[in-house]
Amino acid sequence: MLFNTIDFIVFFILVVTTIVIVKNRNYQHLFLLIASYFFFYYSSNYLISLLIFSTVLDFYVAKKIHQQKNNPAQKKILLITSLVGNLGLLGFFKYADFAIAQFNFFGSYFNLADEIPFLYIALPIGISFYTFQTISYTVDVYREKLEPSKSLKEFALFVAFFPQLVAGPILRASDFLPQLREKIKSLETVSSSTIKLGKKIQLSKISINSSNLKLGITIMGFGFVKKMFFADNIAPLVDEIFSNPMGLESFSIILGAIGFGIQIYADFSGYSDIAIGIATVLGFKIPINFNRPYFATSPRDFWKRWHISLSTWLRDYLYIPLGGSKKSSVGTYGNLFAVMILGGIWHGAAWNFVVWGLLHGAYLAVTRFFGKKFPQFTLHPFFSTRIGKIISILTVQYFVFLAWIPFRVQNFDFMLYSMQKYVLIDFATEKTLELISSNKISVFLIVVFIITCIISYKKNIHQIASNLSLKKWTLVMTLFAVIILVLYDGSPQDFIYFKF
Structure with missing residues (x-):
């Protein structure tokens, strides 16, 4: 059952309604x-x-x-x-x-x-x-x-x-x-005109927190926008580029890599947002899975921000048991490669995921080597300045987006061609301009997404939106629904990570 379907909306409303009606905690758990x-x-x-x-x-x-x-x-x-x-x-x-x-x-x-x-x-x-x-x-x-x-x-x-x-x-x-x-702290069922948002009340045996409803729906709203407005409408451009990239120019490949990087982030973090929002409405807390990964300043920092629940799982149940960084340098580098390769294979039964894991293993190993060998360079005060951080972010994302190519492209000829064009820029623009012209909406959404991320950097937009007055909050949620429906073709798209 996809989150982005009417079937799920009906299912979710029925679940929440039942949780509110059922007063006994054990029966609530059984029903869930x-x-x-x-x-x-x-x-x-x-x-x-x-x-x-x-x-x-x-x-x-x-x-x-x-x-x-x-x-x-x-x-x-x-x-x-x-x-x-x-x-x-x-x-x-x-x-x-x-x-x-x-x-x-x-x-x-x-x-x-x-x-x-x-x-x-x-x-x-x-x-x-x-x-x-x-x-x-x-x-x-x-x-x-x-x-x-x-x-x-x-x-x-x-x-x-x-x-x-x-x-x-x-x-x-x-x-x-x-x-x-x-006790499950569920949504507010009493009229909002009689109860101030955020105020806890006692209704029979259940403690109801109306702020759960508002915050949960807000997080879900952002998730739906990421998935249905951005990811699903950037996907056609990415598909066109990587379905057969042979003969395309470097800038076309770079655009495809950036597009897919944004698509998979919006798609997967969108799913995570919806899941976290649903859990919040039901009164549960589940961990965040993303923390602005494209602002990472090192490969290690990236994996502290991307798919956090998987990266910490691999750390706690694979990397540390293998010896972590307590072994010799060779052993530590071997552990890094082993963990990232297995992390790649976890995503799918195909060699392209092994390549993706190898690349990230290499990124982690190389940065660790330079950090140990040249600490005076890697710890230079320059990298703590604003310009230094921007350079670090752009450098890290260059390599992260390079790695998205093998993640997306299974055909090895297509993969090698695309990676070569990404690294060895040919500076041709004719086909790229044609591609942009025929995919204006996708390119526009890529630009909008990047600008939005920069503007909202270091801001808890979920909390800011949920703290708005009821009228303003309703307006924002309505706006979310409108912008989704403007480009929605009536056919819900699978989430990318359903394949894994």
């Missing part, structure tokens, strides 16, 4: 779990069984791990059981056909065997997210950083919570489970 399963089943049908399998597996394995505190060997066996179950599930459904393709390629090259037929397995929506979510829970219990949940219903809701189920942010049990033990 059923609603979350329905949300998943609506799009994935029988594949919901995989979600339930991961839930049941890790709930009972984590309980057993906790019971074996004084038996390290048994704890390790149980942890391995969880990892094999979850990663085996993820590996089979996401990478089986990719592995068959590689086997067939090398088999035919060395004349080893007949080709293995493809399985054509349907990719379960959200599997990359909920498997990482359940793995982190089991590992935290294994590390004795978390007490296992005593309630299967509670744990199942943590895994299946519908706002972030399909494309994150990746939740941590330590952040979410405690919230289930509090």
Whole structure:
């Protein structure tokens, strides 16, 4: 079920209405779990069984791990059981056909065997997210950083919570489970003319905070604008450029890279905003997933700002266990490459994602090397000045947008041509001007998006908008709806990260 459909709007209204009517917290949780399963089943049908399998597996394995505190060997066996179950599930459904393709390629090259037929397995929506979510829970219990949940219903809701189920942010049990033990603070159902916004009241057994409604809808509004106004209307330009870039000029490729960088950010952060907004309306807090990544001043800073829930997951459950930066220099660089390559493969079963991961691994390794080797340069006071920061930002984004090319382009000939044109500028403009002329709306939206980001830099626009008076806030939300509908063709587009 896509957020950007009437079906979801109806579903969400029904969920919120029911939460307000139902006064008992346990029944609220049960209803949210059923609603979350329905949300998943609506799009994935029988594949919901995989979600339930991961839930049941890790709930009972984590309980057993906790019971074996004084038996390290048994704890390790149980942890391995969880990892094999979850990663085996993820590996089979996401990478089986990719592995068959590689086997067939090398088999035919060395004349080893007949080709293995493809399985054509349907990719379960959200599997990359909920498997990482359940793995982190089991590992935290294994590390004795978390007490296992005593309630299967509670744990199942943590895994299946519908706002972030399909494309994150990746939740941590330590952040979410405690919230289930509090009353859900839902939306205001009483007329706004009788209750001041932000004032808490007691309505039967539920504590209702009307500011949750206003802030949540505001965050959702920004998310819908990012996705439906910017991302979906920049996509045609990007598709035209990278569907067959051969023969295009450097400036066309650069425009395509910038366009895709903005498209994927608006699309994915738009999804995250909608998910966070929904959770806010329901009284839950889920972590932010983006923090102005295109203002990063170093590759490391970029990964503190982009897809934060994944980058911190990779840090805590992969990079640090591998030894992090405590190993030798060679070991540390190896860890950086390993983590980024696996992060690339996590996105999809294709070699272009490996290239993307390799590039980001190289960025992190090179900047670490120079930071260690030439600290007098990297820590120079110049880079703390405004001009120095701008230069750092532009330099980092040059390489970030270069890496978006292999992320977007799977065909290796197209990829190599596009990267070459991006790096070795030919300064031709004829085809680029024609491209701009035939895609005026997309180019205009790219410019508007960049200007908007610069103007709103360091401003909490969600909070500013939600703090407006009711009349002004309603006007802003109405304006959001209007600008979305102006360019909306009636066909909702998938979110990019639904593929992962």
